[in-house]
Amino acid sequence: MDQTIWLTLICYMLRGASTEQREVRLKKSTGSDCQTLPLGAPWTSVSAIECYLTCVDQFPDSCHSVVYNPDTLACTPGSTAFGPIETLPSSIPDANSNDAIYYLKQPVPACNANLGFALYDVCGTSACLYLSTSELNYTDAVQACADMDSILFIADTDARYSLFWYVGLNYLIQDTWVGLSDIAEEGKFVWENGNTLSARQASYAWSRYFSQPDNAGGNENCVEARHLVWPGIFGLNDWFCFELNYYICDAAAV
Numbered sequence: 001m002d003q004t005i006w007l008t009l010i011c012y013m014l015r016g017a018s019t020e021q022r023e024v025r026l027k028k029s030t031g032s033d034c035q036t037l038p039l040g041a042p043w044t045s046v047s048a049i050e051c052y053l054t055c056v057d058q059f060p061d062s063c064h065s066v067v068y069n070p071d072t073l074a075c076t077p078g079s080t081a082f083g084p085i086e087t088l089p090s091s092i093p094d095a096n097s098n099d100a101i102y103y104l105k106q107p108v109p110a111c112n113a114n115l116g117f118a119l120y121d122v123c124g125t126s127a128c129l130y131l132s133t134s135e136l137n138y139t140d141a142v143q144a145c146a147d148m149d150s151i152l153f154i155a156d157t158d159a160r161y162s163l164f165w166y167v168g169l170n171y172l173i174q175d176t177w178v179g180l181s182d183i184a185e186e187g188k189f190v191w192e193n194g195n196t197l198s199a200r201q202a203s204y205a206w207s208r209y210f211s212q213p214d215n216a217g218g219n220e221n222c223v224e225a226r227h228l229v230w231p232g233i234f235g236l237n238d239w240f241c242f243e244l245n246y247y248i249c250d251a252a253a254v
């Protein structure tokens with residue numbers, strides 16, 4: 001059951017001498033569907049809408065969600081919303097209270113369905129992805145994506161990782177390459193867009209069930225999404241680049 005609703009607001013915001021008018025669509029989600037990270041300490045607001053407007057006023061560039069509790073009137077400013085990631089410390093809302101999260105839809109990338117790409121969306125973050133139907137080694141997968149003006153899937157933020165998690169659990173049926181490797185320098189994992197895997201992401205993204213990454217045989221340098229049993233326990237694993245795997249191309253990250 002979808003327990004979410006979109007609220008459409010017209011916001012009038014005073015910015016110096018000029019008045020900016022824009023439409024804001026906030027989606028309300030209860031329980032544990034969506035989370036965010038707090039941008040600061042909570043304050044009191046009389047409504048969820050006032051909560052959001054105050055958040056934008058205080059954090060014009062980074063407020064993408066709020067958590068509002070109608071019992072306590074507590075309003076907590078939040079960053080980009082993301083779907084549940086197993087254990088991300090300090091994430092809100094608190095699923096055991098009447099906290100509700102209201103999040104803003106992020107820009108939706110153009111998506112060319114003719115090439116087999118489709119939009120996937122979680123908690124307002126979307127990506128235009130191609131889920132392969134055949135297997136290639138890592139270097140051939142990188143090239144296959146490039147040939148379609150795309151890049152192996154990049155999950156370099158909490159929001160994009162949660163989208164990847166959602167796709168992994170709901171659509172993948174085999175071990176699948178993502179755009180992450182330590183080919184250039186052993187132990188230093190870099191996304192195909194050049195961003196380094198952050199320590200915080202590393203704390204939740206690797207499969208804990210086999211203590212990954214383990215650089216088995218001294219030669220595992222490419223990263224796959226791996227299930228213990230498909231569908232089942234899920235996480236990242238370093239793996240042999242020459243092995244054949246399914247792969248995900250990401251058109252939005254180019």
Ligand SMILES: *[C@@H]1O[C@H](CO)[C@@H](O)[C@H](O)[C@H]1NC(C)=O
Pocket residue numbers: 137138139140241242243
């Ligand atoms: C991947 O396969 C191609 C042939 O399709 C081969 O030329 C290339 O060396 C292989 N890459 C790896 C990392 O094994």
Ligand SMILES: [Ca+2]
Pocket residue numbers: 182186187215218219220221222238
């Ligand atoms: Ca390695």
Ligand SMILES: [Ca+2]
Pocket residue numbers: 212213214215216220237238239
């Ligand atoms: Ca491994």
